[in-house]
Amino acid sequence: MDLLNGNPVDTGSLKALALTNFGHFTSLRVDGGRAKGLSLHLDRLVRDCRTVFDAELDPARVLTYVRHAAEQQSGSFVVRVTVFDPALGVGQPGADARPHVLVTCRPVAPDQPPLRVTTTAYQRDMPEVKHVGLFGQLAVRRAAQRAGFDDVLFTDPATGVVSEGGTWNVGFVDDQDRVVWPEARVLPGVTMRLLQEAHPSVSRPLIPDDVPRMRAAFATNTTVGVRPLSAIGDTPLDAKHPVLTDLRRRYEKIPADRL
CATH class of the missing domain: 3.20.10.10 (D-amino Acid Aminotransferase, subunit A, domain 2)
Incomplete structure (x- = not known):
């Protein structure tokens, strides 16, 4: 399940992300409900949110959203956490930001050759x-x-x-x-x-x-x-x-x- 701030995604917010394409993300592989370097992924999101939006991001809130999305999955999969503000447009990206958290999941790709x-x-x-x-x-x-x-x-x-x-x-x-x-x-x-x-x-x-x-x-x-x-x-x-x-x-x- 794809979630925006812990709720089902609305198309209007996704349209804003697609058209403005301003934000940051991290991707983590989950195997059996566990992910390597989880704290490092959360630290990255907090750090990049300060850099991109001059705003603070609560890592505990992000982890709650990730857990909620992961509950709908099984086995091995990749979780992507994207941080963006659907209210920021091309004309006024300098406005104060209120970052939203989009969590999406996708299957793990099969092993690839060199x-x-x-x-x-x-x-x-x-x-x-x-x-x-x-x-x-x-x-x-x-x-x-x-x-x-x-x-x-x-x-x-x-x-x-x-x-x-x-x-x-x-x-x-x-x-x-x-x-x-x-x-x-x-x-x-x-x-x-x-x-x-x-x-x-x-x-x-x-x-x-x-x-x-x-x-x-x-x-x-x-x-x-x-x-x-x-x-x-x-x-x-x-x-x-x-x-x-x-x-x-x-x-x-x-x-x-x-x-």
């Missing part, structure tokens, strides 16, 4: 915020797929450093079997944070010329966990590298929080 990606110079608006403005990244993802790739890996247009994927963080495995996270302006992903805590890693700036010296790479977000990259551009990568297997094992062992 990704073959290309690189594109692109940076999301306000990269540190998980906002609903997806046009730019979907446009470059579409261009990558039309060119025969599965997805796209961004490089900073100003500095050239590798940053993040279309809707995922990226990590690398170097020739010393260390996990290397790009040091750049990126979304601070919840799954990335959990993996950083579960597995030794380093962060440093990376450029595309560093990719051939990497042994493996992976995409990560709440829905895919750890998904190998088979190639970046013309550079093949080991999609079955032992470090990736270890990352997946460690991630699966991270305790999940009950909703």
Whole structure:
């Protein structure tokens, strides 16, 4: 069941979200009534609400709405929590905001094969915020797929450093079997944070010329966990590298929080 502030969704509010497309969200995977990094997802919503709307969001209220929506589901599914104000229009986005909470659920996608990606110079608006403005990244993802790739890996247009994927963080495995996270302006992903805590890693700036010296790479977000990259551009990568297997094992062992 999709809920707006704990009640069935009305089409007028959804129309406002569709036409104005101003807000932020988080997505979390629920398995057996539990979700990894639940407190981190709630913290993100509170933080981004201050940034986007200059308003406070009650995490306990959000969790109540999530629980209510999840009661209608079973097994494994993905919950998306979108925060927006249907009263804010294109002409007056600077008005005081009264954030509403939309909770939607969708099935978990089946396991997907490794990704073959290309690189594109692109940076999301306000990269540190998980906002609903997806046009730019979907446009470059579409261009990558039309060119025969599965997805796209961004490089900073100003500095050239590798940053993040279309809707995922990226990590690398170097020739010393260390996990290397790009040091750049990126979304601070919840799954990335959990993996950083579960597995030794380093962060440093990376450029595309560093990719051939990497042994493996992976995409990560709440829905895919750890998904190998088979190639970046013309550079093949080991999609079955032992470090990736270890990352997946460690991630699966991270305790999940009950909703």
